Structure formats: C-alpha cells, structure tokens
Amino acid sequence: MRVEYINPFVESAFNVLREVLNSDIQRGELYLKSTSQPVLGVAAIVGLAGDVEGRVLFDMSKPTAIGIASAMNGEELKSLDDLAKATITELANMITAQAVTKLHELGFKFDLTPPAIFTGDNMEITDSKVEALIVPVILPQGKVEINVAVRERA
Amino acid sequence: MKTKMDFPNINERKAEGLKPDGTPYKVLVVDDSMFVTKQISQILSSEGFDIVGTANDGQEGLEKYKELYPNVDLVTMDITMPKMDGVTSLEKIIEFDKNARVIMISALGKQDLVKKSLLLGAKNYIVKPLDRNKVLERVLLSLK
Numbered sequence: 001m002r003v004e005y006i007n008p009f010v011e012s013a014f015n016v017l018r019e020v021l022n023s024d025i026q027r028g029e030l031y032l033k034s035t036s037q038p039v040l041g042v043a044a045i046v047g048l049a050g051d052v053e054g055r056v057l058f059d060m061s062k063p064t065a066i067g068i069a070s071a072m073n074g075e076e077l078k079s080l081d082d083l084a085k086a087t088i089t090e091l092a093n094m095i096t097a098q099a100v101t102k103l104h105e106l107g108f109k110f111d112l113t114p115p116a117i118f119t120g121d122n123m124e125i126t127d128s129k130v131e132a133l134i135v136p137v138i139l140p141q142g143k144v145e146i147n148v149a150v151r152e153r154a
Numbered sequence: 155m156k157t158k159m160d161f162p163n164i165n166e167r168k169a170e171g172l173k174p175d176g177t178p179y180k181v182l183v184v185d186d187s188m189f190v191t192k193q194i195s196q197i198l199s200s201e202g203f204d205i206v207g208t209a210n211d212g213q214e215g216l217e218k219y220k221e222l223y224p225n226v227d228l229v230t231m232d233i234t235m236p237k238m239d240g241v242t243s244l245e246k247i248i249e250f251d252k253n254a255r256v257i258m259i260s261a262l263g264k265q266d267l268v269k270k271s272l273l274l275g276a277k278n279y280i281v282k283p284l285d286r287n288k289v290l291e292r293v294l295l296s297l298k
Contacts, residue, residue, distance in 0.1 A: 016283060019283050019285070020283050072189070073192065073193075074196075082188060083188055083192065086187050086188040086189040087189040090187050090189045090282075093187075093261055094261060094262075094282050094283055097261035097262045097263045097264075097282075098261075098262045098263070100263050101262050101263035
C-alpha cells in the first residue's frame with residue numbers, strides 16, 4: 001500500500017485531536033501488517049469506495065474511548081453509552097472528512113460510508129489481499145491506532 | 155443595595171443570546187449526532203439562547219420548524235443526515251418561511267453543499283469541529 005494514502009489520515013487525526021482535546025499528542029512508529037490483527041476494543045470504521053477502496057479504522061481501548069469522549073463533552077462519562085459512542089463517531093467523521101478533502105485535492109475520487117462503531121473483546125480484523133498501515137497516536141487518554149487498508153481499484 | 159452601588163458588577167455584559175428586548179432568541183437544533191446537538195445546545199444555552207427544539211433528521215427538522223413557527227428565530231442545520239439531508243430541509247423551510255434564519259453545520263469537504271445552501275438562503279455556515287467562539291460569532295452574525 002502506498003504511504004501517501006495514510007498520511008492525510010494521520011495529519012487530519014493530529015489536527016482534529018489536538019483541536020478537540022486541546023492537548024499534546026505524539027506519533028508512534030508506523031508499522032505494516034498483512035495478517036489478521038487484534039482490535040483494541042472500540043473501533044470506528046469508515047469504508048472507502050471509488051478510485052481507491054478499502055477501510056480506515058480508528059482503534060482504541062474502551063477506557064481510552066471513554067476518556068476521549070469525556071474530554072470532548074467536558075464532563076466525565078462513566079461508560080461507553082450512547083453519548084460516548086456518538087462522540088467517537090463524530091470524531092471519526094471529522095477526521096475522515098478532513099483527510100478525504102486532502103485526498104480529493106490530490107486527485108483521488110471516492111465515497112465514504114458513515115462511520116460505524118464496533119466494540120467487544122478479543123476481536124480481530126482481516127483484510128484479504130490488502131495490507132494495513134498502522135500509525136499509533138499517543139494521547140493523554142491513551143493510544144489510538146489509525147489503521148488504514150486501502151488499495152487502488154484494479 | 156449599597157454593596158451593588160459600591161462594587162460594579164463585572165458580569166454586567168449582556169448575554170449574547172438575548173434580543174434587545176431582553177427575551178432569549180429561540181433556536182431549533184437539527185443534527186443526527188447526539189454529541190453535536192449537545193455541544194451546540196450547551197454553547198448557545200450558556201449565552202442565554204433558548205433551545206426550543208431538537209431534531210434528528212431533516213424531515214423532523216422541517217416538521218418541528220412548522221410546529222414552532224413563528225416562535226423560532228434560528229435553526230442550526232447539519233448537512234449529512236438520514237431520511238432528509240440538511241440542504242433539502244433548508245430548502246423546504248425557506249419555502250415555508252422565506253425569512254427563516256438557518257445556519258449550516260458542516261464537516262470539512264462539503265464546500266459544494268455549503269455553497270448550494272448559501273444560494274438557497276442559508277445565512278451562514280460553521281465547519282466542524284465546533285468551537286465556542288466560532289459558533290457564537292457565526293450565530294450572532296446571522297441574527298443581525
């Protein structure tokens with residue numbers, strides 16, 4: 001997979017997270033996976049279809065998701081309730097919207113699905129025939145992995 | 155009371171959400187995200203605006219507007235929503251009340267739809283993520 005697809009997602013994740021959390025964030029080492037990968041517990045997934053196709057996953061642990069949602073709402077949320085899920089969905093929305101704007105400017109044309117959130121223990125994701133690039137982002141609330149698996153349509 | 159005379163109240167700034175006659179502006183918030191609805195409501199309520207209704211999609215937004223009319227001064231309208239999108243809902247609200255004041259709430263990358271909305275009669279737009287100052291500034295501009 002070409003790195004140029006993931007950069008807009010990482011950049012916009014940085015911009016948006018910095019703005020909504022109003023705190024310092026750090027970037028971990030980028031890595032590549034071509035086998036099944038564990039999902040951390042709460043994942044927002046957005047599908048892409050067009051010139052490029054695949055999916056983007058914003059993956060985090062449940063406490064991290066609750067921490068981020070609490071910070072964005074300015075109040076302590078006790079569980080991953082409807083409001084917390086709506087908050088993480090909106091976060092994924094804002095990040096992908098910004099990234100897609102950049103990719104459109106680069107000339108790639110494609111559509112997005114609305115974000116879906118899935119949660120659970122011991123989950124895995126498998127992308128057949130496309131490897132995933134993962135960039136961990138370190139926040140005060142914990143780690144969010146931006147996990148992008150896209151390819152050009154054959 | 156004497157203390158009031160001696161110590162001017164530093165909080166005397168008029169809340170932005172009040173009309174010249176002192177009554178609050180009435181706002182209808184249309185958004186399918188519970189998070190965004192809450193965010194907008196909190197920002198506006200804290201400045202004295204009265205959130206008179208919320209709706210989860212464009213269709214419900216239109217119905218609520220008609221129900222509330224004429225007791226509604228402003229609508230905040232998300233663009234991407236199920237059932238009826240914000241641009242269609244805006245169009246129908248303007249059809250019903252040509253003086254309706256509607257502000258579009260948009261994610262980045264929807265410039266074409268924002269432009270279309272402004273041509274259809276939206277007063278202004280706000281791009282997410284929402285920030286308190288940005289929201290208040292745009293809302294006040296469109297109430298002038």
